[in-house]
Amino acid sequence: MKRFLIISLMVCFTAMLASQAHCQSAKEAMKALKKMDVRTEVGVSYQDYSPLVSDCKVEVDSFLESKAAKKSPEFAAHLKKAMDYYLLAKKIWDLKFMVSRPNDFPTVDSDIGQAIRSLFPEAKSKKPTGPETYGDTRSYYYIPEVLNDIWVKAGKESKKAAVYLE
Secondary structure: OHHHHHHHHHHHHHHHHHHHHHHHHHHHHHHHHHHHHHHHHHOOOHHHHHHHHHHHHHHHHHHHOOHHHHHOHHHHHHHHHHHHHHHHHHHHHHHHOOOOOOOOOOEOOOHHHHHHHHHOOOOOEEOOOOHHHOOOOOOEEOHHHHHHHHHHHHHHHHHHHHHHHO
16 A cells, blocks of 8 residues: 555656646746747847847757647647747848848849748838839838848747747
8 A cells, every 4th residue: 555655646746747847848938939029029130139049949949849849739839830930030131141232122033032032921022112213113122121020920929829828
């Protein structure tokens, strides 16, 4: 009888630790995403963005690879989608600096414009207006606006994920 009681206590204790580990891993991933949300809302430089994304990805991937993620598939899906948006923003921001003359207004038909369209089809392009356009009728992407649109979508996914931890 004593043996059964000891084994039962050990099983309960192990389950409790596993539950706490799940909760801690989920909280760390959520904390990393919230940090990304805040930094992109307040403003982040290009130089700071890459390490910030990397740090966040470590936490999110750690949770997504855990057994706990399989127990909370909806929560995991929102975390992954938010992280994917932050990675997408990084790719687009990197594209801006891969050319000899970086600018915030690549044309829709340029290599960067085509890459933006393929990576983020919902990106809004603009046509220039006013006398300073000198008759230019091509459509352009405004990269800071595209990044902001992506970050807003990431933030919405983070908020959806946060509901599962309340």
